[in-house]
Amino acid sequence: MHDESAAIRPEDPTLTPRVKGRPRSTTADDAILAAARSLLADGGWAGLTMGDVAARAGVAKTTLYRRWHSKHDLAIAAVAEMLGTLHLPDRGADLRADIEDVVRRFAALLGRPEMRTALMGLVADSTSDPALRRRIREEVVNPQKRLVVEGRARAEARGEITAPGDIDVDLIFDVIAGTVVQHVLVSAEPAGDTWVDRFTTFVVAGLLT
Amino acid sequence: MHDESAAIRPEDPTLTPRVKGRPRSTTADDAILAAARSLLADGGWAGLTMGDVAARAGVAKTTLYRRWHSKHDLAIAAVAEMLGTLHLPDRGADLRADIEDVVRRFAALLGRPEMRTALMGLVADSTSDPALRRRIREEVVNPQKRLVVEGRARAEARGEITAPGDIDVDLIFDVIAGTVVQHVLVSAEPAGDTWVDRFTTFVVAGLLT
Amino acid sequence: MHDESAAIRPEDPTLTPRVKGRPRSTTADDAILAAARSLLADGGWAGLTMGDVAARAGVAKTTLYRRWHSKHDLAIAAVAEMLGTLHLPDRGADLRADIEDVVRRFAALLGRPEMRTALMGLVADSTSDPALRRRIREEVVNPQKRLVVEGRARAEARGEITAPGDIDVDLIFDVIAGTVVQHVLVSAEPAGDTWVDRFTTFVVAGLLT
Amino acid sequence: MHDESAAIRPEDPTLTPRVKGRPRSTTADDAILAAARSLLADGGWAGLTMGDVAARAGVAKTTLYRRWHSKHDLAIAAVAEMLGTLHLPDRGADLRADIEDVVRRFAALLGRPEMRTALMGLVADSTSDPALRRRIREEVVNPQKRLVVEGRARAEARGEITAPGDIDVDLIFDVIAGTVVQHVLVSAEPAGDTWVDRFTTFVVAGLLT
DNA sequence: CAGTAACCGAGACGGTACGTCACGTCTTTCT
DNA sequence: AGAAAGACGTGACGTACCGTCTCGGTTACTG
Numbered sequence: 022m023h024d025e026s027a028a029i030r031p032e033d034p035t036l037t038p039r040v041k042g043r044p045r046s047t048t049a050d051d052a053i054l055a056a057a058r059s060l061l062a063d064g065g066w067a068g069l070t071m072g073d074v075a076a077r078a079g080v081a082k083t084t085l086y087r088r089w090h091s092k093h094d095l096a097i098a099a100v101a102e103m104l105g106t107l108h109l110p111d112r113g114a115d116l117r118a119d120i121e122d123v124v125r126r127f128a129a130l131l132g133r134p135e136m137r138t139a140l141m142g143l144v145a146d147s148t149s150d151p152a153l154r155r156r157i158r159e160e161v162v163n164p165q166k167r168l169v170v171e172g173r174a175r176a177e178a179r180g181e182i183t184a185p186g187d188i189d190v191d192l193i194f195d196v197i198a199g200t201v202v203q204h205v206l207v208s209a210e211p212a213g214d215t216w217v218d219r220f221t222t223f224v225v226a227g228l229l230t
Numbered sequence: 231m232h233d234e235s236a237a238i239r240p241e242d243p244t245l246t247p248r249v250k251g252r253p254r255s256t257t258a259d260d261a262i263l264a265a266a267r268s269l270l271a272d273g274g275w276a277g278l279t280m281g282d283v284a285a286r287a288g289v290a291k292t293t294l295y296r297r298w299h300s301k302h303d304l305a306i307a308a309v310a311e312m313l314g315t316l317h318l319p320d321r322g323a324d325l326r327a328d329i330e331d332v333v334r335r336f337a338a339l340l341g342r343p344e345m346r347t348a349l350m351g352l353v354a355d356s357t358s359d360p361a362l363r364r365r366i367r368e369e370v371v372n373p374q375k376r377l378v379v380e381g382r383a384r385a386e387a388r389g390e391i392t393a394p395g396d397i398d399v400d401l402i403f404d405v406i407a408g409t410v411v412q413h414v415l416v417s418a419e420p421a422g423d424t425w426v427d428r429f430t431t432f433v434v435a436g437l438l439t
Numbered sequence: 440m441h442d443e444s445a446a447i448r449p450e451d452p453t454l455t456p457r458v459k460g461r462p463r464s465t466t467a468d469d470a471i472l473a474a475a476r477s478l479l480a481d482g483g484w485a486g487l488t489m490g491d492v493a494a495r496a497g498v499a500k501t502t503l504y505r506r507w508h509s510k511h512d513l514a515i516a517a518v519a520e521m522l523g524t525l526h527l528p529d530r531g532a533d534l535r536a537d538i539e540d541v542v543r544r545f546a547a548l549l550g551r552p553e554m555r556t557a558l559m560g561l562v563a564d565s566t567s568d569p570a571l572r573r574r575i576r577e578e579v580v581n582p583q584k585r586l587v588v589e590g591r592a593r594a595e596a597r598g599e600i601t602a603p604g605d606i607d608v609d610l611i612f613d614v615i616a617g618t619v620v621q622h623v624l625v626s627a628e629p630a631g632d633t634w635v636d637r638f639t640t641f642v643v644a645g646l647l648t
Numbered sequence: 649m650h651d652e653s654a655a656i657r658p659e660d661p662t663l664t665p666r667v668k669g670r671p672r673s674t675t676a677d678d679a680i681l682a683a684a685r686s687l688l689a690d691g692g693w694a695g696l697t698m699g700d701v702a703a704r705a706g707v708a709k710t711t712l713y714r715r716w717h718s719k720h721d722l723a724i725a726a727v728a729e730m731l732g733t734l735h736l737p738d739r740g741a742d743l744r745a746d747i748e749d750v751v752r753r754f755a756a757l758l759g760r761p762e763m764r765t766a767l768m769g770l771v772a773d774s775t776s777d778p779a780l781r782r783r784i785r786e787e788v789v790n791p792q793k794r795l796v797v798e799g800r801a802r803a804e805a806r807g808e809i810t811a812p813g814d815i816d817v818d819l820i821f822d823v824i825a826g827t828v829v830q831h832v833l834v835s836a837e838p839a840g841d842t843w844v845d846r847f848t849t850f851v852v853a854g855l856l857t
Numbered sequence: 858c859a860g861t862a863a864c865c866g867a868g869a870c871g872g873t874a875c876g877t878c879a880c881g882t883c884t885t886t887c888t
Numbered sequence: 889a890g891a892a893a894g895a896c897g898t899g900a901c902g903t904a905c906c907g908t909c910t911c912g913g914t915t916a917c918t919g
Contacts, residue, residue: 042868043910049870065358070900081871086902138357144416145354148347149274154418162416191419192428195412196405203408207353207371208400209363219401226439227432254890279879290892295881460894461884467896483776488874499897504876556775562834563772566765567692572836580834609837610846613830614823621826625771625789626818627781637819641854648853669863670915676865697905708866713907 045088052078053085057099061135066142069096093146093153096139100161103136109168116176116228121221123168124201128212131205141206162198169194181229188228196224254296261287262294266308270344275351278305302355302362309348309370312339318377325385325437330430332377333410337421340414350415371407378403397437405433463506470496471503475517479553484560487514511564511571514557518579521554527586534594534646539639541586542619546630549623559624580616587612599647606646614642672715679705680712684726688762693769696723720773720780727766727788730757736795743803743855748848750795751828755839758832768833789825796821808856815855823851 056077060068071092075082089095107130109123131137143161147154169190176182200220205212265286269277280301284291298304316335318328340346352370356363378399385391409429414421474495478486489510493500507513525548527541549555561579565572587608594600618638623630683704687695698719702709716722734753739745758764770788774781796817803809827847832839 041866041912043870045869066354068358071902072900075871079871081873082902083872083904084870087869091902134358138354141350141354141357145275145347145350148350148415149277149343154416158416158418189428191417192425192432195417196409196429196432198416199408199410199412200405201408203404203411206357207363207367207407208404209360209367210400216401219398220405222439223401223405223436226436230431230435230439258891280881281879284892290894291881292883292893293891296890300881301879459886459892461886461896463895484772486776489876490874499899500876501878501898502896505895509876552776556772559768559772559775563693563765563768566768566833567695567761569836572834576834576836607846609835610843610850613835614827614847614850616834617826617828617830618823619826621822621829624775625785625825626822627778627785628818634819637816638823640857641819641823644857645850645854648849648857668917669861670865670917672864698907699905706866708868709907710867710909711865714864718907 046084049078049080049084050088053080053088053095054099054102057095058103058135058139061096061099061138062133065134065138066145069139069142071095093143093156096143097156097160100136100139100143101164103130103133103139104161104165106130107165107168109171111175115179116172116181117221117225119172119175120197120224121217123172124197124217124221124224125212127198127201128205128217131201132212137206140202165198166190166194169197193224193228196227255293258287258289258293259297262289262297262304263308263311266304267312267344270305270308270347271342274343274347275354278348278351280304302352302365305348305352306365306369309345309352310373312342312345312348313370313374316374316377318380320384324388325381325390326430326434328381328384329406329433330426332381333406333426333430333433334421336407336410337414337426340411341421346415374407375399375403378406391438402433402437405436464502467496467498467502468506471498471506471513472517472520475513476521476553476557479514479517479556480551483552483556484563487557487560489513511561511574514561515574515578518554518557518561519582521548521551521557522579522583524548525583525586527589529593533597534590534599535639535643537590537593538615538642539635541590542615542635542639542642543630545616545619546623546635549620550630555624558620583616584608584612587615611642611646614645673711676705676707676711677715680707680715680722681726681729684722685730685762688723688726688765689760692761692765693772696766696769698722720770720783723766723770724783724787727763727770728791730760730763730766731788731792734792734795736798738802742806743799743808744848744852746799746802747824747851748844750799751824751844751848751851752839754825754828755832755844758829759839764833792825793817793821796824820851820855823854 053074056074057069059077060070060073069092071085072082074095075085078085085095089098107123107126109119109126112118112122131140140161143153143157147157173182173185173188173190177185182188201212204210204216204220210216262283265283266278268286269279269282278301280291280294283304284294287294294304298307316339318332318335321327321331340349349370352362352366356366382391382394382397382399386394391397410421413419413425413429419425471492474492475487477495478488478491487510489503490500492513493503496503503513507516525541525544527537527544530536530540549558558579561571561575565575591600591603591606591608595603600606619630622628622634622638628634680701683701684696686704687697687700696719698709698712701722702712705712712722716725734757736746736750736753739749758767767788770780770784774784800809800812800815800817804812809815828839831837831843831847837843
């Protein structure tokens with residue numbers, strides 16, 4: 022299981038904490054990430070300015086760059102932190118309820134402007150930057166596949182599915198994540214109850230056939 | 231039927247062209263769009279620089295801005311032109327073949343760097359710019375829904391489906407477009423035969439249930 | 440004879456003025472130089488900040504850098520402009536009066552803070568930058584030797600000296616310029632009548648022996 | 649007689665050294681001054697960076713600032729230490745020989761890059777900093793006037809001059825120091841035998857008239 | 858012979874200036 | 889009136905150095 026919070030704390034989260042020199046301010050980290058989220062919400066991807074982040078966090082620009090080497094690094098940390106809050110509570114229901122739940126939660130997350138601007142800004146820049154794409158995949162996207170894995174395990178435990186190997190985690194993940202993004206961000210329509218219901222039906226049909 | 235080429239020609243698509251003064255160079259338009267595509271392919275979204283476009287097109291920046299009012303306008307035109315090439319040839323086959331075909335073609339389009347960088351760049355900027363999002367939806371995204379509409383009509387004609395009203399064009403479109411984008415651009419894996427086959431199976435299952 | 444104003448106007452003072460494109464604002468040049476002098480007077484060499492110069496001149500930083508490529512370039516232009524005002528009026532007097540006059544004028548120039556800070560700032564930086572030293576020598580220092588040459592010519596015309604070849608222009612210049620700088624800037628004492636008189640006597644003695 | 653070494657040892661030259669606590673490392677002082685000189689020689693005034701001095705001296709920045717409160721303090725110490733080596737050996741010769749000797753030695757000192765960059769850097773900064781100018785005058789410049797005073801005393805002892813009051817120590821000092829600086833640093837020409845000879849002749853003429 | 862006060866190294870911190878780059882507008886002459 | 893050229897104001901970038909601070913740890917005198 023991935024530790025999806027790995028990317029949030031900057032640099033080397035080594036187990037042996039630094040012993041030499043003045044330790045880094047732990048409050049600064051949070052202030053910076055909060056400032057970054059706030060600016061993303063206010064001004065979109067272009068509004069995420071290193072200078073403004075520093076100013077709003079009450080921190081010098083150098084302090085910011087000491088922790089995150091670029092705008093991309095900072096955005097990844099902010100996104101990863103927000104995605105880390107995604108959980109799949111076991112409500113004892115069926116597979117369909119689990120899927121509906123994750124769709125709803127993911128759509129709600131994309132409804133937050135700081136989330137969608139950061140996520141799409143990163144994806145956009147990554148289209149011509151393989152290294153960035155790799156980092157996003159490993160630190161942002163892949164950790165979320167745990168939700169699908171977990172849902173599959175529950176369905177199997179409930180006896181809803183018998184051959185878990187038939188379920189392609191990556192495909193299901195791409196279908197859910199991609200469709201929700203497309204619907205919410207590109208088609209720009211709300212993920213209301215009706216839509217969630219129809220989409221869930223679609224996914225369940227694909228899964229159980 | 232939408233006229234998806236509307237966005238390609240710049241500015242005022244008035245039917246009565248200007249009569250006074252020197253007419254606009256018609257070759258410039260193509261040179262500019264070609265230069266834009268070339269720069270997008272070379273340097274990604276950040277490489278699409280108005281100054282560089284003008285230089286590579288052998289044109290003054292003034293000329294460029296006279297046709298498209300901003301980088302976004304230009305990118306939309308470039309993207310729309312490329313998307314206009316998407317067609318769904320009627321090969322007399324079944325629904326599954328049509329879906330597989332459109333998946334493959336869309337994936338191929340996203341394989342072109344100038345396409346994916348422009349598309350994602352626009353989507354990213356649109357997350358905090360409702361006007362831009364609206365333009366993208368109307369001039370770039372919605373026109374492609376014709377493929378789904380057309381496929382549905384063929385399936386009906388073939389008798390594969392009986393109640394076309396049961397098919398939600400928007401949902402199917404979001405599933406196909408979103409999943410392919412997620413797979414190709416985010417997960418960064420090729421849309422090979424195996425994947426296309428599995429995904430098509432999934433979609434058909436959802437459709438025919 | 441050098442054209443000591445050559446360095447003031449930036450870049451290529453080509454005889455065929457630019458014909459293509461928007462011409463450079465001529466008022467900006469003066470505003471920038473005035474701002475530079477003003478900042479030098481206010482805050483010394485460290486106060487000469489490219490950003491502040493631009494702001495005070497009511498001009499963008501880019502405009503400033505388009506004309507002068509560095510702080511050094513700008514300072515040279517400012518110094519050269521001020522030194523260009525040094526003249527030796529022919530008052531029909533004798534050699535001693537001419538020397539006294541030039542000493543007094545040069546000391547007065549060094550009394551202006553914008554002059555002394557720029558001059559010393561440049562000289563200081565030039566101690567480890569041969570290219571800069573060369574530029575200062577050619578565009579700032581050497582042109583002033585005209586004063587010595589002219590004084591010698593007048594003295595010869597008056598019959599005060601018979602063998603002009605015996606007068607080493609470079610040595611006399613170094614003695615006068617160096618001593619005045621040392622007295623005014625390092626020893627930090629005013630160049631009052633008494634001092635000017637004593638120094639002039641010293642120089643004349645050295646000259647006529 | 650001035651104690652020209654006063655400035656070299658840092659901070660509080662109190663006669664009662666601190667008694668409590670760990671005493672300061674005596675080797676650090678020399679290591680720092682050596683590092684400072686070395687950096688001045690390598691990179692000029694701009695190369696004298698407090699961080700680099702500390703690093704090259706193998707010392708923490710704290711240690712450095714505990715001894716000298718600023719870059720200026722450190723540079724003054726380095727310059728004073730170097731100037732302290734200027735001496736005027738009594739070679740039993742005449743006034744002219746003494747002058748020639750001091751000119752040559754001073755020129756040689758200015759030939760060392762660490763000397764000229766530090767000296768000019770300080771003078772430059774002092775043009776807009778009266779306090780700094782005062783310190784330089786008192787701790788760097790004035791102590792060197794001992795050479796002129798001493799030379800005058802010898803000349804008087806030899807009977808070369810009869811009225812020592814006629815010799816203006818400050819003026820002579822400014823002429824010699826200023827002219828040599830101007831020649832070596834600004835005109836950037838070597839102080840070869842010919843030049844030293846001509847300049848000495850000039851000074852002696854001024855002195856004995 | 859234990860306390861303690863000043864030292865030391867390391868390095869984080871808030872500032873400030875640097876010189877570059879792209880945006881989208883403007884001003885000029887030429888076609 | 890369009891086109892080419894390029895200057896213009898604006899504002900962000902990431903780097904470097906300043907002088908201060910905050911750590912843990914190290915001497916040597918003192919009580």
